[in-house]
Each structure stands twice: as C-alpha cells, then as structure tokens.
C-alpha cells in the first residue's frame with residue numbers, strides 16, 4: 001500500500017516541466033527572455049554582470065492582468081540557471097527554485113512557462129541559482145491593471161547593491177568572520193550610528209554585513225544617474241523595486257509629495273509621505289504629483305545604517321541638473337516597523353481563525369555566519385512544514401538573532417496581522433521584514449498546492465541556511 005509520502009511525491013511529480021537541453025525558438029504569443037552576460041560601468045570601471053532581456057533589449061516583462069504568462073527563457077550565461085517570478089502565484093513547478101520547483105535550465109538550454117495572471121502589480125524576476133542574483137541576474141516584472149490610468153506616466157526604479165568582489169568570495173569572507181575591506185561592526189558609519197567613536201570599537205547593531213562598492217539605481221550610480229523626463233503639473237506612478245541582495249533603504253522623494261498605494265504589488269489604503277523604507281525584495285508603488293514649472297527632483301535611496309545612496313533624477317521642463325553626492329550628509333538610521341504597522345490592506349483576507357499555526361524561530365550565529373530556521377540549517381533532508389489545502393495558516397515568526405530578516409513566501413500572498421503583540425489588518429504582501437528580537441505574524445490561505453520555498457531574502461543568509469519549505473497537495 002502506498003504511503004502518504006509516496007502518494008504526495010507522485011502527485012507533485014505528475015505535472016513537472018522539464019527544461020530542454022538545447023535552445024528552441026519562442027513560439028508565436030510567447031515572450032522571449034534571454035539570460036545574458038553584459039557589462040556596466042561602476043565607479044569608472046567596467047563590470048561583467050548578468051541581465052534578463054527580451055530580444056528588443058527591454059529588461060524583464062511588462063504585461064497586463066488577465067493575460068497568460070507565456071514566456072520562453074533561453075539560458076545564455078554559460079552555466080545552469082533558473083529564474084523565480086517573485087510575488088506571482090504560478091503552478092509550483094514553474095516557480096523557478098532549483099531543487100524544489102525542478103532542475104535548473106542547463107547552459108544553452110531553454111524552458112517554457114504558461115500560467116494565468118490573476119492579479120496585477122509590481123513584481124520582479126531573479127535567478128534563484130547560487131549567487132547569480134548578486135551578479136544582477138534580475139529584472140522588473142510589471143503586471144498592469146486598473147491602477148495604471150491612461151496617461152499616467154510609469155517610472156520603474158530598480159535598486160541593486162554591487163561589489164567587485166565575486167559573490168563566492170563575499171560569502172567565504174562572511175564565513176571566515178571578517179576580512180572584507182570594510183567589514184562591519186567597526187565601520188565609521190556604523191560606529192557613528194551608535195553615537196560612538198572611534199571606528200573599530202563600537203559593537204554595532206548588525207545592520208549590514210557586506211560592504212558594497214556601489215549601490216545602483218537602474219544599474220547606474222549617482223555619478224551618472226538616469227534622467228527621467230516628467231510633465232510639469234502631471235502625475236506619475238513610480239514602481240520601486242528593491243532587487244538588492246542584502247541592502248535595505250530609506251527612500252526619499254525630496255520635495256515631491258507621494259502617495260503610497262501598493263506594497264509588493266498589492267493595494268493598501270493610500271499613505272501620503274515623502275520618505276518610505278524598503279527592505280530587500282520588497283516593492284512600493286508611489287503616485288507622484290509633479291508641481292508646475294521647470295525643476296529637477298532627485299529620488300534618492302540611502303542604505304540603512306550608512307551614508308551611501310543611489311537614485312535617479314526626474315526632470316520637469318528643462319531644469320539645470322545639479323550633481324548629487326553619493327554620500328548623504330548623515331548616516332541613515334535603522335529601518336523600523338513604523339510604516340509596516342500603519343499599512344492596511346485594501347482587500348484583506350476574509351476574517352477566519354487559523355486552522356494551523358507554525359512557529360518560525362529565526363535563528364543563527366553571526367560569529368560563524370550560520371543562519372537557520374527553528375535551529376535547523378537548510379538541507380534537502382529537512383522535512384517540509386506540513387499544511388493542508390484549504391487551511392488558513394499562521395506563521396508566527398520570532399527573530400532571536402541580531403539582524404533583521406526579510407522573510408519571503410513563494411506562491412502565496414500573506415497578510416501581516418500582528419507586530420510586537422499588536423493585532424491589526426495589515427498589508428497583503430509577499431515579503432515582510434522581521435526586526436531583531438521582534439515577533440511578526442502573517443496569515444495566508446493554502447490555495448496553491450505544491451512544494452514552496454519560504455526563506456530569508458538576504459542572499460547570503462539564505463545561502464547559509466535560513467531557508468525551509470512547505471508542501472501540500
């Protein structure tokens with residue numbers, strides 16, 4: 001008699017997609033995406049990085065709700081790869097996590113994707129293979145819907161962190177416990193944040209554990225920022241995507257007024273403001289109102305706990321464009337949960353008691369750079385968290401480490417329902433930051449059976465073991 005486990009495995013295997021070994025042409029109606037090597041210029045030097053582009057050069061995909069996601073991916077980077085559609089709810093075999101959803105696409109191979117797009121918003125795509133995300137194997141994934149009124153200009157802004165040190169070297173340095181050029185707990189910036197001098201003596205809160213060479217906005221630094229023409233007196237929809245591997249930012253609209261209307265692609269009750277924090281892998285949709293008259297408007301993202309910043313410049317009319325320093329005047333503070341606590345979903349989950357509660361302790365040892373969930377470092381033998389189709393599931397996340405962790409659930413959107421013991425109907429989203437020593441509770445409906453990843457979205461935390469899965473049929 002088959003066991004429950006073999007039945008489950010057979011059911012999950014039945015619908016697997018198989019990447020092809022060789023390139024095949026995109027069919028009519030398919031969007032072709034090529035994983036490619038490319039170069040960018042950073043700090044006056046040429047850097048070899050990756051890109052995900054259509055044959056016409058467009059980075060990523062812009063499509064619309066109600067359409068099918070019919071995509072043909074060609075892997076031209078000379079090594080295995082697999083792309084995850086961050087924030088979408090595809091059939092699990094098309095989710096793009098190697099070893100979970102299926103095998104990677106071999107070098108020179110291709111794979112096809114086809115599923116309906118049931119909701120719109122700002123999403124992104126990135127490699128889930130090795131450290132390829134750090135080498136910028138990522139791109140926007142925009143699904144237009146009713147929020148994109150005709151005539152509303154759309155501005156996509158992608159934030160990324162960049163190092164000339166190869167990612168395997170960054171990870172090895174983290175594992176060794178130091179030796180990065182500006183290894184943490186002792187940089188001037190972090191010491192300054194503590195209000196303590198001199199550098200090297202302060203025991204810093206662990207805000208950033210990689211020292212980057214640059215921070216990019218649409219792949220450019222503030223030495224040569226992108227200029228975006230906007231209409232004086234008009235409006236624009238800014239789609240902000242934090243595609244950084246490890247960095248969270250304070251985003252600042254400067255003199256512009258903004259209305260935050262969505263987080264991670266999902267509508268919230270609008271919040272008016274000029275400064276919004278954004279954690280790794282999150283997205284913010286902000287409607288901008290441009291004043292009349294010629295003027296330039298820098299949109300700047302400053303790394304939390306640092307002075308480093310990046311950004312773009314909006315140009316209304318033909319204003320003079322002033323050079324912007326890549327270092328802010330003062331060190332940005334740690335991101336708090338103040339905004340998250342104020343967010344309210346426009347379309348919350350229906351009220352219901354959870355059928356199942358999982359306690360998720362975020363654990364680790366910073367000194368050895370070991371990160372784990374419930375004390376378990378991820379490996380393929382770790383059993384998935386059990387849940388069942390149709391259940392309302394609560395994930396009670398408690399962070400017992402010294403760093404914040406942006407936790408991401410694949411294939412589902414969860415609602416933030418509790419922060420620090422206070423219940424509230426918060427944002428529906430796919431990535432939530434859990435600060436040190438805090439408890440954050442999210443709930444979701446188990447309505448997309450399969451085998452799904454659940455992990456910290458800090459790339460090196462995930463690689464060091466802060467990753468698990470859940471599975472149901």
Ligand SMILES: [Cu+2]
Pocket residue numbers: 371404405406456457458461462466
């Ligand atoms: Cu983490």
